[in-house]
Amino acid sequence: MITTTRRSFTDEFKREAVSLLASSGRPLTQVATELGIQPSMLRTWRDALNGAATPALGRGAPAAVSAASAEQAEIRRLRRELDLFGETYNEAWKDNWGFVPYSKRDLDHYAQELQLVFDRNWFMIAEKVDTGESVGVAITVPDINQVLRKMNGRFLPFGWWHFLFGRRRITKVRVGFLGVKPEYQHTGVAAGLYIEHFDTAARTRQKGGEMGWILETNDAMNRAMEGMGGSLAKRYRVYERVLAA
Secondary structure (H helix, E strand, C coil): CCCCCCCCCCHHHHHHHHHHHHHHCCCHHHHHHHHCCCHHHHHHHHHHHCCCCHHHHHHHHHHHHHHHHHHHHHHHHHHHHHHHHHHHHHHHCCCCCCCCCCCHHHHHHHHHHHCCCCCHHHEEEEECCCCCCEEEEEEEEECCHHHHHHHCCCCCCCHHHHHHHHHHHCCEEEEEEEEECHHHCCCCHHHHHHHHHHHHHHHCCCCEEEECCCCCCCHHHHHHHHHCCCCCCCCCCCCCCCCCC
16 A cells, blocks of 8 residues: 655745745746745645635635735835935945946846845835935845855755745844935934934844945945944955056
């Protein structure tokens, strides 16, 4: 007599698997193979989370579909807020050496990349109370390197598990961008964003992190980081040479 054991997966695993499929850009069959499941299973989960086949996730399906819809709405919100980031960046950085403005196409691509690490708690926008105008933005993300190190550069056999579930154990962040429009610099906007980082750390599991890159000539930002207990960890040099035609 031959007996078989049917594998079961939690709704959380299904949602994470579908999220990986959507964000990786890889073919469904490839992602399914990496996860050790049948392509038809992943396809069913994807369709269920998109509202096409709700019963596939069993009794937990309505909540799963709701979660998927909320996630999609969050992605759309991220893309809209990246427009605010682009506006602030293009204004605040335009006089810096090597500046290249963000285009709409750049921001579309950036939104795709950020989906893997985006955390609503750490994306901050400073706005004027009376007009709602965006005057400053901070893009901070959980430090995914803590997870990637555990994967040892490999998705199989167990790297995928660390990728799907390790993000909940990330304890650090990376401040990739913090900027204020020129006309609102030195008015307390940046200080407000600094304080918001401390307040967010107090209510999340991320308690420390890294901020970079900061120009060596940006005295105000460097003084602020030192004042908040930061220390210089790395220094980069960029050299320019004009080549004869």
